[in-house]
Amino acid sequence: MSEKKNVTEILHHLGEDNFPFGAVSPPIFQTSIFSFPTFEDFQEAMGDEAHHYLYTRGNNPTVNLFETKIAALEHGEQAKLVSSGVAAISASVLAFLKAGDHVVAVKDAYSWAKTLLEKYLTRFGVEYTYVSGTDLAEFAAAIRPNTKIIYLESPTTFRFELQDLKAVAALAKERGIKTIIDNTWATPIFQNPLDYGIDIVVHSATKYFGGHSDLVAGVIAGKADDINHIFRTEFQNIGTVPDPFMAWLLLRGIRTLQIRMKAHYENTQQIVNYLSGHPKIEEILYPFYVKNPQYELAKAQMRGGAGLFSFKIRTRDASKIAEFTNKLQFFRKAVSWGGYESLVFPYAASHPDASEELVSLVRVHIGLEEPQLLIESLENALKCV
Numbered sequence: 001m002s003e004k005k006n007v008t009e010i011l012h013h014l015g016e017d018n019f020p021f022g023a024v025s026p027p028i029f030q031t032s033i034f035s036f037p038t039f040e041d042f043q044e045a046m047g048d049e050a051h052h053y054l055y056t057r058g059n060n061p062t063v064n065l066f067e068t069k070i071a072a073l074e075h076g077e078q079a080k081l082v083s084s085g086v087a088a089i090s091a092s093v094l095a096f097l098k099a100g101d102h103v104v105a106v107k108d109a110y111s112w113a114k115t116l117l118e119k120y121l122t123r124f125g126v127e128y129t130y131v132s133g134t135d136l137a138e139f140a141a142a143i144r145p146n147t148k149i150i151y152l153e154s155p156t157t158f159r160f161e162l163q164d165l166k167a168v169a170a171l172a173k174e175r176g177i178k179t180i181i182d183n184t185w186a187t188p189i190f191q192n193p194l195d196y197g198i199d200i201v202v203h204s205a206t207k208y209f210g211g212h213s214d215l216v217a218g219v220i221a222g223k224a225d226d227i228n229h230i231f232r233t234e235f236q237n238i239g240t241v242p243d244p245f246m247a248w249l250l251l252r253g254i255r256t257l258q259i260r261m262k263a264h265y266e267n268t269q270q271i272v273n274y275l276s277g278h279p280k281i282e283e284i285l286y287p288f289y290v291k292n293p294q295y296e297l298a299k300a301q302m303r304g305g306a307g308l309f310s311f312k313i314r315t316r317d318a319s320k321i322a323e324f325t326n327k328l329q330f331f332r333k334a335v336s337w338g339g340y341e342s343l344v345f346p347y348a349a350s351h352p353d354a355s356e357e358l359v360s361l362v363r364v365h366i367g368l369e370e371p372q373l374l375i376e377s378l379e380n381a382l383k384c385v
């Protein structure tokens with residue numbers, strides 16, 4: 001692994017020594033092609049596109065600057081920016097599979113990761129087994145001789161359950177299985193899965209890297225061999241290209257990543273604290289809630305928590321959840337998360353047929369507002385239950 005750098009050094013300085021005219025903000029190389037002074041230079045670039053500027057579907061300097069920073073933040077050797085989080089998942093999973101292979105995956109993983117396994121890969125003769133992820137023995141039991149990938153997401157993003165990353169990585173390494181983790185929730189500010197022996201990290205950069213709900217992007221980080229393999233196979237072929245302006249917006253977004261994550265964590269702790277004492281709250285699903293059954297594991301493998309969590313309201317009446325949602329001021333009703341703003345997503349909004357137990361589940365994203373404003377809003381909305 002590359003030498004570990006200080007986070008501020010990465011976010012504010014790494015790769016920025018030679019901007020033209022002493023510019024502080026990086027240039028946007030808005031170009032599709034790069035030209036060569038000689039036949040020989042042209043030939044060399046054609047022979048190794050992964051390491052040359054030839055065509056922006058492959059590499060682009062603005063895109064590469066963001067990748068350099070994410071690779072360093074994740075304690076990896078290399079990273080690749082792609083057009084969405086789903087593209088990051090698909091490209092890294094597909095790159096290591098062929099017909100007849102098998103994947104072990106966490107059952108509460110991001111919905112489109114599950115669609116990839118259930119609807120897409122089954123067409124090409126790839127099988128999968130789901131595990132809850134909370135029990136190491138379940139992973140061991142699910143592994144077959146043809147298992148090529150263990151797919152993780154820790155924590156998951158509706159129930160917020162963790163996997164023991166060090167233990168799963170060790171289990172996989174013994175058997176030559178690649179481990180891929182979705183690290184979108186914790187971000188490298190709070191969790192570095194590669195340090196625990198996980199092979200590949202994927203992110204929806206749409207969330208905290210962008211940080212302002214104004215772009216869609218994804219990124220993959222890991223060892224140079226793995227990233228180059230993904231580049232040569234799925235990335236180049238499927239053409240999931242990031243554009244230079246999106247990369248520039250991401251570079252602007254991550255300038256404040258460290259300070260935003262700290263604020264999301266502090267604000268969320270205040271909200272969790274408030275809700276934990278509320279008589280109408282039945283359960284809180286947040287890894288850094290002291291009563292969470294995986295609290296010790298959370299502290300062992302993460303340095304802090306993000307702003308996204310769920311709670312259950314003491315009701316089984318979907319109309320009460322609708323009323324609560326409509327009364328809740330300052331929380332926008334929307335999918336996604338990771339921006340500056342607070343959001344609410346009742347499970348029943350996407351599952352009209354939700355079971356009684358799940359009707360009461362509400363996911364919120366705590367943004368960068370003053371927590372007191374959000375607490376007053378929650379207090380007011382919970383009165384209707």
Ligand SMILES: *Cc1c(COP(=O)(O)O)cnc(C)c1O
Pocket residue numbers: 084085086087110153157182184185203204205206207216217218336
């Ligand atoms: C949003 C999200 C994704 C998908 O990312 P897109 O950028 O929307 O394609 C993947 N994983 C998690 C945990 C997410 O929240």
